[in-house]
Amino acid sequence: MDFDTVEWLVRPSQKRVDKLQNLVRLLKGKNVSTARELSSLLGQMESMAPLVPLGRVHKRPFQAALRRQWDQASQGWNVRIGLGSWFSNTISVWLLPWVSQGVPIVPPAPENILVTDASMTGWGAHLADQTASGLWDLSLAPQHINVLELEAVSLGLRAFLPLLGGSHVQVHTDNTTVAAYINRQGGTRSQKLSESACRLLVWCSSHNILLSAKYLKGTLNVLADALSRGDKVLHSEWTLSHQALDRLWVQVDKPCIDLFATRFSTRLPLFVSPFPDPLAWAVNALDLDWTNLQAYAFPPFCLLGKVVRKVDLEKPALVLVAPLWPSQHWYPDLLRLAVRPPIPLGVRRGDLLQPRSGVPHENPQALQLHGWILSESLCVVPGPRPQL
Structure with missing residues (x-):
């Protein structure tokens, strides 16, 4: 990696970028490849992901598509996989210049703390002395609580966007899964949750928001919990x-x-x-x-x-x-x-x-x-x- 102490950024070395992009171009010229070769490409993406903006977000589509094409347990490493449109659509982004942009050597400290919570009936969020809340519409009400918790983060960010643009926002949530999917820029256990987290991070980037998450014990998440539950009784809040x-x-x-x-x-x-x-x-x-x-x-x-x-x-x-x-x-x-x-x-x-x-x-x-x-x-x- 290369350290830029003027801009205070760290980037993958040009040799490393060239190695990845040359492999992408080589595979784009093929009709088939082995699972081993595609997994090697995925590994190079993962190793570079911490050094490029939203690196894991851009890796996730290829990772998910490869999982649909290949089952390691039943097919092994040498199975040949057709490289159709699924490959070109998920890999071309790694040929763009953003791969060399770099990220801050030391991420800035959080400037805003957004506390969020969700229940099966609604959501709540508070930023400093301001609050926002609402009830789920019919399309969201049946969703898994993890999906609702992430949606609460999204709604809270949008509610306070005029106050958050251009800053590092740290979300405090009592849902460990949501905190992990934000910090790791998606995941592999839930494709729906991963896609939602990645969309949220891209939206934040478009508004110059650096988003991170921290787990907050449910017993301490009193105000957001109250906002998300309306007139429900909170046993820790008498x-x-x-x-x-x-x-x-x-x-x-x-x-x-x-x-x-x-x-x-x-x-x-x-x-x-x-x-x-x-x-x-x-x-x-x-x-x-x-x-x-x-x-x-x-x-x-x-x-x-x-x-x-x-x-x-x-x-x-x-x-x-x-x-x-x-x-x-x-x-x-x-x-x-x-x-x-x-x-x-x-x-x-x-x-x-x-x-x-x-x-x-x-x-x-x-x-x-x-x-x-x-x-x-x-x-x-x-x-x-x-x-x-």
Whole structure:
């Protein structure tokens, strides 16, 4: 490969380009070739793909066509394959000058983070403080969820195109397959998904968008998930009403930071979001140092074990809302850390709800939600320490 330190690009060497293009011209002059020779050509394309713009995108049509013409397991390497129009139509692009254009030596850092999600009913996306969403039409509704997730990425990019043109956009998705098909510029397991990913990447290139993808855990993809599901209940996204929390604030000083919230669910002036959000004070509460922090937390129940361990290690002044569930593994440690008996919140129907839709929890009393005071530095009404 050749490094251009003026343009800051890396290209395949001219010798390498000539070798590939000479083989293409040689095969275009034939009527038949062996599977071994065609596989060698495919291997040369793959080796050069990281050094040319959308290299794998341009390789995929030939790769897919060759798979239709030849079955390695049953036919072997020496079988002769006719080189009809399928070959010429998928290979000629490798004779064009773009093969020598090169790619950045170091890809630029992402300038925009687009978070997307899809459900069987609709899609959602958010970019900074802006959101977009919609429902599937009849032609898309029956599709596999992987297809819908990739379509959500496409719709999100188009919705925010005026803000994204000319930048590196990193898509955050909770679908590992979609992330892989974007980053690897297609794939071999699903031809439909591969073709859709390649079309999307070509569209992005036409708008001078460099597209990459990153896997985001579904439990952290809260806002896009909510946008894609309309008024569906999200079990990781409950918030307490202000009235319910007022029963807590009369007994303890109100902090100003909500550690597990979105812009819709926060109950305090500052909040820590599970995903990048310009309105948030910080991102991902479990990655922060809680030492000397005064905060409120109502985390998803699946995170309570990690929260209790972090409190034990870093000793923040924390007001925690958690269920009174003695059978849970984290419960003995929570009792040990509490400086007074847990405060019953007396949560009634309508006190626990979905922040965007306002849908109430069916049976909040069964959760036995309590306020746990986990620091002596918080001003509380005196009371005996809880007993194990």
